Amino acid sequence: MPTTAKLASVAALLGDPARAAMLQAMMDGRALTASELAGVAGITPQTASSHLARLTTAGVLAMEKQGRHRYHRFATPAMARLLESLMHVAAEIETPRRAVVTGPRDAALRAARTCYDHLAGRLGVAIADALIEARHIELDSDAGIVTPSGLVLLDHIGIDVAHLGPGGSEKHRRILCRPCLDWSERRPHIAGRLGTALCRLSFEKGWVRRVEGSRAVAVTPKGQRAFREVLGVRPG
Amino acid sequence: MPTTAKLASVAALLGDPARAAMLQAMMDGRALTASELAGVAGITPQTASSHLARLTTAGVLAMEKQGRHRYHRFATPAMARLLESLMHVAAEIETPRRAVVTGPRDAALRAARTCYDHLAGRLGVAIADALIEARHIELDSDAGIVTPSGLVLLDHIGIDVAHLGPGGSEKHRRILCRPCLDWSERRPHIAGRLGTALCRLSFEKGWVRRVEGSRAVAVTPKGQRAFREVLGVRPG
DNA sequence: GGAATGGTTCGATCAAGACCGTAGCAATGG
């Protein structure tokens, strides 16, 4: 009942290295099997199964079973934001001892990655900056809106504005546009249904592609052009 | 050293009820003493001291000595955002969810196969994507609907819409359209009576044929054209 | 109908750490 107790229990679930590794592996929004998760966490399937059962009964994960496979994913996108917040704090906590030797993989993550179902990293922040600069969207600290010119742009690049719009039929639809504080850039990028749509479009149009075995995404040459010419994104 | 380990250690620090209570008490930005924090957490000062020492050496809290008092506060504002994210997830976790089904393997199988009685693999997912893109269907996480334009299309290609329609006489008919999580693609394709009908049609029209001794199916040249021209399926 | 594979349950082991009582340290006030 007390929110503090529930808060602590959620945090405790993230507090085990094996579970944290499994959850981080789900950050790109894919649904993974127990065996795969056991692999990334470096534990046996039995142990992974026990962890996953706890996470699922706690409501943190949702399980989809088919045949002899069971796919696990976040129960709510809020989990992705939570993990980003955690990474943010973990990064700021960084001991000054080691002067941040960023491996190539880490560098790729900082350049561009998916944050659950939207784009993050320098790319994600640059997109947000460009859209704000052009007055297509406005981002507040905890909410965002799409301007009329933004609606025109989105329609032009093939995002179904009407389908994204506020007049949705369902009550529990995700918020259209919201800021998500970027873990590496420490500045907001675009989340919400708009973030999801932009991310999806970027994959479908071949502007970005996944980097094998990572949340990082690579911007294709075609994507470089598209982001610059269509969205007005400036590199850096 | 790996960010995952640090992430987990930070989360573990928040995962104890006593520590969580103390941290929540600092959410307004005030600096509090060990005794005060022990009070809000319902523990003795000795125990609180031990907790605070851990939080401080971890870099999560900053301590400030003033005479015989020691004031504790967040080391970084990011901590406040982290706690907010935690509260957010803790609040959202009340709502359960659900989803669906799939699963095989092999190169040919990944390209195209049958999943029980409907099409799966890259082909199945591409069909689903195309129909969604064209607004002929909508797929939610656990259900799908066919739009009016979708009904027209189905009728046009020879699928008996009336017989598939929602006005079925029997109570226990299979659901018309539902997503089925693709084993290889990890994204939904179309199942339900619609999926069955599309699969059946594809065989009857010679768009696909079975691969001997396998669940894999091969797309015929005729099928390539048909899927592209009739359903708007894009290769890949 | 087996056999193989993905997944979970059970039981036992074992380490981490949460807690408190007592004692020790440091700063203030007489």
Place this chain on the structure above:
DNA sequence: CCATTGCTACGGTCTTGATCGAACCATTCC
């Protein structure tokens, strides 16, 4: 100086839970 107060260090108890081996269950393959 001694007493008081805020806090920490030490040592002990006890619970939690992370882990793996082995057995079991379910599904699919042959």
